[in-house]
Structure formats: structure tokens, C-alpha cells
Amino acid sequence: MSAQSITASMITFRFRILLLLLAMLTTPTLQLTGQTVPSRAARDSAIESHFAAAQQAQRDKEYATAEREYRTVLALAPDFAEVHMNLGLVYQLLDRSAEAMTEFLRALKFKPGLAGANFSLGLTIASWAKERRPFPT
DSSP, X not given: OOHHHHHHHHHHHHHHHHHHHHHHXXXXXXXXXXXXXXXXXXXXXXXXXXXXXXXXXXXXXOHHHHHHHHHHHHHHOTTOHHHHHHHHHHHHHTTOHXXXXXXXXXXXXXXXXXHXXXXXXXXXXXXXXXXXXXXXX
């Protein structure tokens, strides 16, 4: 093999590697450009739908479903104080007091005057104190 053919082979090889890298880098970009951000109306509709499903599951005492639906709402609207409060209530009903307290505190972070969250947090703290359990950290 001559030096010229080796050089030509190396150039061809490098060109093919460059094309492969370019293809690998642009494929995710092409996939992302085909995706659209959901409209505000679609997002609000999804929030409403999941919130209603969570409340119905809670009324039906299907707490695992209620928890899943409330978590779905929080993925769409993490600052929705009433959902944090309701999720805390579900955790209370499941005897998961530490998680309930966390959710009540989150609700109060977003809406300090939310009476239900304040009341429920107080009840949870009182029950922990009555049982002489250490507070979660």
C-alpha cells in the first residue's frame, strides 16, 4: 500500500467518523423539535382531571390511587397548596405521619393561611407528642 492510499483511507475513515458523530448529535435534536409544549389549557385540564380523580379515590377510600393522582397533579403544579394538604390527609389516613407533616408544611409554604393544613399539622403534632414519638427531621 502506498502512502497516498493510506492517507486517502485515513481521510475517508475520519470523514465517516465525523458523519457518524454528526448523525448521533442531531438525532436527539430532531426528536425534540417534533415535541410540543402542552398548552396552558391542556395542562389546566389535566390538573383538573387528576385532582377530581384523586378526590374521588379519597372519598372511595382508595388511598393508593388518591396518592398517585395527587402526585400527578403536583408534577404538573408543584405549588398547588391544596393538593399538598390533601396528600397530607391521605398520608394521615395511611398512618404515614412523617410524610403527612411534610406535605402540610409544604402546603403552608405556598399558602400560610390555609386553615386545613394548619389544623391538620396541629393534630399530627399533637398525636406525635401524645405518643411521645420523636419528631421527624
